[in-house]
Amino acid sequence: MTNSIAEIEESGCIFVIGSNTTECHPLIARRIFRAKEKGARLIVADPRNIQLGRFADLAVNHRLGSDVALLNGMMHVILENGWEDTDYIAQRTEGFEGLRQAVAPWTPEKVEAVTGVPARDLERLAELYAGNPPSTLLYAMGITQHATGVDNVKSCCNLAMLCGNVGIRGGGVNPLRGQNNVQGACDMGGLPNVLPGYKAVDDPKENLRFSQAWGCSLPDRPGLTISDMVPAMIQGKIKALYVIGENPKLSDPDWNHLHEAMHHLDLLIVQDLFLSETAQAAHVVFPAASLAEKDGTFTNSERRCMRIRRAIEPVGESLPDWEIIQRLSCAMGKPMTYEHPQAIFEEMAGLTASYAGMTYERLKIDGLQWPCPDREHPGTPYLHKTAFARAGGKGAFQAIEYKDPAELPDEEYPFFLTTGRSFSHFHTGTMTRISSHLDTEQKTGFVDIHPADARRLGVENGDVVALTSRRGTMEAPARLTRTVRKGVLFMPIHFGESPANMLTSTVCDPIAKIPEFKVSAVRVEKSTDPAAHSLYA
Numbered sequence: 001m002t003n004s005i006a007e008i009e010e011s012g013c014i015f016v017i018g019s020n021t022t023e024c025h026p027l028i029a030r031r032i033f034r035a036k037e038k039g040a041r042l043i044v045a046d047p048r049n050i051q052l053g054r055f056a057d058l059a060v061n062h063r064l065g066s067d068v069a070l071l072n073g074m075m076h077v078i079l080e081n082g083w084e085d086t087d088y089i090a091q092r093t094e095g096f097e098g099l100r101q102a103v104a105p106w107t108p109e110k111v112e113a114v115t116g117v118p119a120r121d122l123e124r125l126a127e128l129y130a131g132n133p134p135s136t137l138l139y140a141m142g143i144t145q146h147a148t149g150v151d152n153v154k155s156c157c158n159l160a161m162l163c164g165n166v167g168i169r170g171g172g173v174n175p176l177r178g179q180n181n182v183q184g185a186c187d188m189g190g191l192p193n194v195l196p197g198y199k200a201v202d203d204p205k206e207n208l209r210f211s212q213a214w215g216c217s218l219p220d221r222p223g224l225t226i227s228d229m230v231p232a233m234i235q236g237k238i239k240a241l242y243v244i245g246e247n248p249k250l251s252d253p254d255w256n257h258l259h260e261a262m263h264h265l266d267l268l269i270v271q272d273l274f275l276s277e278t279a280q281a282a283h284v285v286f287p288a289a290s291l292a293e294k295d296g297t298f299t300n301s302e303r304r305c306m307r308i309r310r311a312i313e314p315v316g317e318s319l320p321d322w323e324i325i326q327r328l329s330c331a332m333g334k335p336m337t338y339e340h341p342q343a344i345f346e347e348m349a350g351l352t353a354s355y356a357g358m359t360y361e362r363l364k365i366d367g368l369q370w371p372c373p374d375r376e377h378p379g380t381p382y383l384h385k386t387a388f389a390r391a392g393g394k395g396a397f398q399a400i401e402y403k404d405p406a407e408l409p410d411e412e413y414p415f416f417l418t419t420g421r422s423f424s425h426f427h428t429g430t431m432t433r434i435s436s437h438l439d440t441e442q443k444t445g446f447v448d449i450h451p452a453d454a455r456r457l458g459v460e461n462g463d464v465v466a467l468t469s470r471r472g473t474m475e476a477p478a479r480l481t482r483t484v485r486k487g488v489l490f491m492p493i494h495f496g497e498s499p500a501n502m503l504t505s506t507v508c509d510p511i512a513k514i515p516e517f518k519v520s521a522v523r524v525e526k527s528t529d530p531a532a533h534s535l536y537a
Helices: 005-010 026-037 051-055 067-080 086-092 096-103 108-115 119-131 149-162 182-187 204-214 226-234 255-263 321-331 341-351 436-441 451-457 530-535
Strands: 013-017 041-045 058-060 135-139 173-175 240-244 267-272 284-287 296-299 304-308 415-420 447-449 464-468 473-480 488-492 520-526
Touching: 005 026, 005 135, 013 026, 013 067, 013 119, 026 041, 026 051, 041 051, 041 119, 051 058, 058 119, 067 096, 067 108, 067 119, 067 149, 086 149, 108 119, 135 149, 149 173, 182 296, 204 341, 226 255, 296 341, 447 451, 447 464, 451 473, 451 520
Parallel strands: 013 041, 013 135, 041 058, 135 173, 240 267, 267 284, 415 488, 447 473
Antiparallel strands: 296 304, 415 520, 447 488, 464 473, 464 520
């Protein structure tokens, strides 16, 4: 996030796009409601009628995958009415004329034809966002999990800069992370092309600095993304896979393809708290300790690094992740001699400029937000206050052209399918489905279908339906609801007995390599499988 979670309460307008915030980020949703009580305007854009939309000044349901068209249309309206921040654009940005030309064709009428959002609603969206500064933009995986995910994010940035909403308190472009330490993992090099602090693996100077610090020779070329690993397994280029705190058997696209790929491995190691679907397929399982059983730090969505403190000893033979990794490294011939996570943190801060001013003592209860470059620095609540973090210090507008999703409905697969989370479960359900209270809330997977579509198909509420895409077929009970538009189906991702990702495509964004989980083409019909009916009876 460019800004802090608490700043949402200081915003004049909150624009939520591609985020079912009340279900997936309920504590952040509370901030939104508090801001509304203080007079903030709330606008929501989502393909479904999500709960947050009921509280919005304006909520629109745009067609799946049409985010760039919607955002370009909002910018078109802002420029047509002279609502842009001309001083900010002149002083703090570059590439504005290219943006102006790119959004010029996106009239409200054209946007309506592509997105399904009425022209008058598009104009009102633009007016509310531009007319109530500071405006904050919140998004989640409804923006990123597309073949055009990078374009979607750049369009969000374009809109924010156009109205002078980056580098100010209460504004910003704020991605809501899907899990508690995604930000921290990325900060510490949990990506195939960077070292800690986002230093490029193939930067000779940085590669040498880390090699010397760690006493080994590091690879000097980027590794593979998850989406590239699967074909590499099938081709025999990857013979062993080490999975830490992840459940790709449910979370990765095209379940059948991944299942085949894993059978090509000579060794699958899984390090996790519970025996997930992936762990059940592993040759070796390392039992990991929970957050209550270990010391260390997490860094959350707002770049806040916080300490966690061991409350109980690790249960059974489980160990903290760092200790498992250290033992494995020693067994493989590379000694590690850390005695406590604090020693790892001190090394981390010494090698990572944005964490350089952090210590265990300074983190205390509330932690610190990076960048925190020295021991006197208080941390940074919001980014880009005086200059953007790029050469020249100016924000760059990007001229983004709209592209259709990679897969559209046709005669054989006439429905859109989108996937996501539900309020009672988290990610692949590894932890939440063993909670009796949460399991009672939602015991099985389901398929949301509009009542008009259900009538046409002869499907009643609770009927088991079969969904088929170009990747496979799976069954789940139908749930008739108007939260989805006609022609659109929704499935949650949490349930191993009805794996939504058996249907999703492996098409990825060409830059970020994130799969297009949010848009697939499927057909739906009543299931004739007796086993499926007995499973959901």
